[in-house]
Amino acid sequence: MSSAQENAALLLEAKDLSIAYGKKDTVAGVSLSLAPGEVLSLVGESGSGKTSVIRAILGCLGGGGRIKGGSVLFDGQELSTLSEAEGRQLRGRDISMIFQDTGAMLNPVRTIGSQFVEYIxxxxxxxxxxxxxxxRAITLLSRMNLPDPAGILSSYTFELSGGMRQRVGIAMALAFHPKLLLADEPTAALDVTTQAQIVAELLRIVRESKTAMILVTHNIGVAACVSDKILVLSGGEPVEYGAAAEILRAPKAAYTKKLLAAVPVLGGERYV
Amino acid sequence: MSEEKGVILAVRDLVKEFPMADGRRLRAVDHVSFEARKGETLAIVGESGCGKSTLVKTIMNLHGPTSGEILFHGEDTTKLTGEGLRQHYRTMQMVFQDPAAAFDPKMHVEDILAEPLENFGLLKAGEKRKTVEALLRQVELPRDFADRYPHNMSGGQRQRVAIARALALRPEIIVCDEATSALDVSVQDSIVRLLVRLQKETGVTYLFICHDLALVSLFAHRVVVMYLGCVMELLDGAELSAARHPYTKALLASVFPVDAAGAIPKTIPGDIPSPLDRPAGCPFQSRCDCAEKRCQEQRPELREVSSGHFVACHFA
Known part of the structure; x- marks a missing residue:
């Protein structure tokens, strides 16, 4: 395949992206690309700029953040040139996002149903x-293996367990078969058994609907299991980028090696 | 009797219930018994709502138990009051999940570390700085950290200060409540190595509350697995692969392998039931593959299946 053809097939391409909050540069020189249906994980420690990168793609950097340089092409369109109205059309439909805690995203004094209906x-x-x-909301919730979807629509966020709330968030984010799903630590607040359930369901639906996904996580194990590609970030700069299998099998950067070595594994060498 | 095998803490048949507004009683800890020995790390593992934090708060005497005993060197600490209780707190210290929330943001590290010693009148005049610097050295922080404020440090550095504060009174037991779960993996690893080193030097006993079995498998001497307020299994940290309780096996299976060929872990469905709506019989029956009629009727007792390995399951 020639490189022109390859580029035509790309859903998302970020080139030399840099982000600043006020005068402070936080992310520099991040380039990544994603074909339809591909899963990319951004891994790195807190403060490495993972969340800033996906927020920049969505166009919702908070706290005075702005894209300082570089370009983000989505479906052939340069995102920074879109008007406010065009951006709104894209967000929530073609690009959607799930957060660490859906309970914090939804209004606690309104039922989940009223917000879901409004969103649709x-x-x-x-x-x-x-x-x-x-x-439509009921169909979407049943697809996430949620029991009694009608009951969930009439509940408030605090009445659901963390795992159920997260399933609601995923159902909402996938309501319009987005081309790109941005997932910011979607399982970090969950218990280990629930985490395994949610990751499996998320990946199943993403694969079924051929949605591309960028997953931000500090859990290297989760990234290893779901990703086609991995981008390792440290201090706002890309450290290593490539096929997940390659990076996990033979990490090149010293930082990646250190990160992988620190992950506790069952049956690993004991410290005592 | 309880001093046998170096047991310093014995929890016997501990129950902790909380009254609800509607008159029901929420049983967070349900007839829990175990022992902790001098110089060991006893990990208490389970998911949110399994009662592990309530258990350690009861052990720490932050609230009284509904029934049962907590024996520290053979003495029931739940009966302590006043000055006796205050002096007892010297022997048990705690490290919390979020060190940013555990400190007064307006205190210098020097004052944070000296405060417990001053409370017990253990600081000689003119030796404050020297003592604080020695504590910082123990947790591998530079001396000038004494002049910092908590917000001027990274999460890992703050957790080191929290550990130094816990060490200040030379306690016999340190309770770590999810002490590493808010940290990045590489920082978590360095904190765990620090804890192991300090244990070898001081002989302190850790009660390490955690939900990550892969982490505790690296350094816990023994592991207590809890579910819905009950102890499901108690076994050697080095023998986790020999776990026999279906819940422990499910927890082990939920660990994501760091391996590109790794399949997504197959885990148990559903959520932990509400402690207000506890099933009769085995607490784990609603999520267990091998549950039978017997599990609905009869709660399995914790019994020894091999030396030092206890399981509460009819089929183990």
Missing amino acids: LLHTHSIKTKEGARE
């Missing part, structure tokens, strides 16, 4: 009535 009506013209949107 805002983003699509094909469903016009509340009843229609409700039905």
Whole structure:
């Protein structure tokens, strides 16, 4: 395949992306690319700029953050040239995001159903009535293996367990078959058994609907199990980028080696 | 009797219930018994809501038990009051998950580390700085950290200060409640190595609360696995692969391998039931593959299946 053809097939391409908060540069020189349906993990320690990168792609850097340089091409469009209205069209439909705790994303004094229905009506013209949107929400929740979807729609976020809330968040993010899903530490707040359930379900749905995903995680094990590609970040700079299998088998950068060596493994060498 | 095999802490048939507004009682710890020996790391493992934090708070005497005994060197600490209790706190110290929340943000590290000693009148005049610097050296921090504020440090450095504060009174037991779970893996690794080194030097006993079995498999001498307030299994940290309880096996299976060929772990479905709605019989029956009629009727007792290995399962 020639490089022109390869580029045409790419869903997302970031080149030399740098991000600054105020006068402080936090991310520099990040380049990455993603084909439709591919899964890329951003790994690194806290403060390495993982979240800033995906927030920049979504165009919602908080706290005075801005893209300082570089380009982000999504589906052939340069994201920085989009108007506010065009950006809104893209976000939530073609690009959507899930967060560490869906309970914090949703309004605690409104039912999940009212927010889910509102979200569906805002983003699509094909469903016009509340009843229609409700039905759609129920279908989406059942796809996430949630028991009693109607009951969940009439619940408040605090009435659900962390795992159930996270399934709701994923169902909402995948409501319109986005081309790109950005997942920011989606399992970091969950118990280990729930984490394994959610990762399996997330990956199943992403594969089924051929959605590309960028997963931000500090759990190297999770990244290893789901990724096609891995980008290792440290202090806002890319350390290593490539096929997941390659990086895990033979890491080149000293930092990656150190990171991989620090992951506790069952049956590893004991310290006592 | 309880001094046998160097046992310094014995928990006997401990129950802790909390009254609810509607008159029901939430049983967070349900007839838990175990012993901790001098110089060992006893890991207490389980998912959120399994009662591990309530258990250690009861052991720390931060609240009284509903019933049961906590014997420290053979003496029931739940009966202590007043000055006796205050002096007892010297022997047990705690390290919390979020060291940023554990310190007064307006205190210098020097004052943070000296405070426990001053509380017990253990600091000689003019020796504050020297003592603080010695404590910092123990946790591998430079001397000038004494002049810093908590917000001027990274998470790992703060956790080192928290460990230094816990060490200040030379306690016999340090309780670490998820002490490394907020840290990055490489920092977590260095903190665990530090804890192991300090244990070898001082002979302190750790009660290490954690939900990561892979982590505790690296340094725990013994592991207590809890579910819904009950002890499910108690075994050697080096023998985790020989676990026989279905819940322990599920926890082990939930660990993601760091391996590109690694399949996503197959784990148990569902969530932990509400402690207000406890099933009769085995607490784990609703998520267990091998549950039978007997599991619904009869709660399995914790019994010894091989030397030092206890399991509460009808089938183990």
